[in-house]
Amino acid sequence: MNSESRLPDQPLGDDAASAADGVGGEGRDVPSSRGFLGRFIDALTGADNEEEARAKSAEAAPGLLNLRRMRIDDVAVPKAEMIAAPVTMPLENLVGLFREHGFSRLPVYEDSLDGPLGMVHLKDLTLKHGFGGDGDGDFDLRSMLRPVLYVPPSMPIGVLLQQMQAKRTHMALVIDEYGGVDGLVTIEDLIEQVIGEIEDEHDEAEAAIVTTEKPGQWLVQARADLSVVEAVTGLRLLDRDVSDDVDTLGGLVFMLAGRIPPRGEIIADQQGVEYEVVSADSHRINSVRLRAPKPASNRGGVDQSKEVGEG
Template sequence: MNKDRSPDTSVSADPASWADGVAGDGRDLPQSRGLLERIFGAFGGGDSDEAGNSAQDDDIAPQHKLGMINLSRLRVDDVAVPKAEIVATSVETELSELVELFNEHGFSRIPVYRGSLDTPLGLILLKDLALKYGFGVDTPTEFALRPMLRPLLYVPPSMPIGVLLQQMQQKRIHMAMVIDEYGGVDGLVTIEDLIEQVIGQIEDEHDEVGNDMWVSEAPGQWLVQARAPLVEVEAATGQRLATDEEEDEIDTLGGLLFMLTGRVPVLGEVITHQSGVKFEVVDADSRRINLVRMRFPEAQGKGAE
C-alpha cells in the first residue's frame, strides 16, 4: 500500500494554501495522464474528442471496464483502511524513530499528526526524508519534520470513490483522510486502494505471496485469505468455483463472495456456493472480509470446524 508515485516538488502543509489544483507556492499543479486518464475517460466520458475517447476505450481490458462500475457503486468507507489500522506518526517524532517506522512497514508515505490522529497535519514522503537527511549518517543536531510535510485530502465517508480518484488525480495528492461527522479521523485511503477496485490487487515486493494465503485444516477444509487469487485457490483445492466468464470479472475469493451475496459478507456468515461448498467468514470488519473457511460437501458431515 502507499507505493504510488508522487510529485517531486514539496507542497505547503498549510491548509489555507491548498486551493484546488494549485500548489502551496501558487504554481499550477501539472495533470497526470496515462492509466488514470483512460479510467476517467471510460468512467465519465470527459471532454475529449469522440475519436480520442473511442481509442481510449479500446485500450481498456473488458474486466477493467467492469471494475470501473465500482467507481460509482462503492463509497470511500467501503475501501478505507480503518482508523485502528492506520500507520501514522507524531510531528514530534525523532529522525531515527521515523526511519524505523518506514523500514518496519515498507510504506513510501506516512500521515503525520499533532497530539492524536484526529489532528492530522499532512504526510511525510520517504523520498523527501532521504533527500534531505540521507540514511546511514549521524543524526543531525536539528531535525524538523513539520517543514517537510505535504498536504492530505480530507473526505467524507459517503463520497463515491470515483469522485475521490478524480480529486487525487487533479490535485496530485495520493492519500486522503476519511473524516466522520464529528470532525475526527475515521479511516485512510490511498490512490492504490482506489485503482485496485478497477484493475484488481496490485502486488509488490512487500506483499505476502504464495501458499501462505491458504492452509489445509483438514481433508476437504481450507482456511483462505479473502485476497487470495481465485484461480490459484481453485488450483490448490481442486474445486471449480467460477465459470470462465465469471473469472474474467472476479480476481479474488473475496470478490467471489461479494458477487454471491451482492454485499460485503459479515463476520460469522455462512455462504453456500452452488457446488455445495460452504464459505464461513471468520475474520471481517464493516468494510471488508479478511479470512474465509472453505468447507467441501464431503467434509460438512464429519463435524469439522
C-alpha cells in the same frame, strides 16, 4: 494495498503552488487533465445514461464501473488499522516505523489521530536525514509535512481519484460527521478497484487468514471474521448472546482479556480454547495461535491446561 504510489506529490509550502502551475516535484510536466486518468474517468462519468456508460466502460477497462458505484468507505483502511506517526516522534522511531511496515507515506498527527496534520514521505526523510542529505541537521518532522485530502466516506471513488490527480496528492483521510478521522485511502487503493491488485518488488505475500499448523492448532490473523474461523476450525468460539458486539478474532481476544494483551500471553475461555497472542503492539492484536480444548482427561486444572501444548 497501501504501499507506495507511483506519481510524485508536493510538499507543503510554495513549491506546491508551482506544481499546480505545471511543474511536477520531479521536474516533469504535470499530466494534462485529459491524460490517461482523465480519459479513464470521462469514459464512465461522461455518459448520458447507464447503458452508454456500460458500453464505454466495456471498451476502457474491466472494473471501470467501480469508479461510480463504489464509495470511499468501501475501500478505506479502517482507523483501527491505520499506521501513523505523532509529530513529536523522534527520527530513529520514525525510520523504524517506515522499515517495519514498508510504506512510502505515513499520516502524521498531533495528540491523536483525530488531529491530523498531513503526511511524511519517505523520500523527503531520506534526502534530508539519510543518504546524501543533511544527516547532521536537527530533526523537525513538522517541516517535512505534505498535504493530504480530507474527504467524506460517501464520496464516489472516481471523484476522489480526479481530485488526487488534480491536486497531485496520493493520500486522503476519511472524516466522519463529527470531524474525526475514520480511515485512510491511497491512490493505489482506488486504482486497484479498476485494474486489480497491484504488487511491486517490496510487497510480500499476505499471510493466509487461517493456517492449520497441526491438528487442533491454527495460526489466525486477528482481523479474521469469527464465522470464518469457526467454519475452518469447527470450534464454537462465541457466545451468541454477545455475537452482535464482536465480529473478529482479535475483538474476541480483546473482550476475553479486557485489554490488548502483549505478545506471548495465553488466554483461555470457559470451554478450554486457548488464544496465544503471536503478534501485537500497543494499539492492536495482529495474529493469534488458536488451540482446541484438551480432552477432559488431560485437564487437571486451569494451570495445567495452560502449560500443555505450549511447545
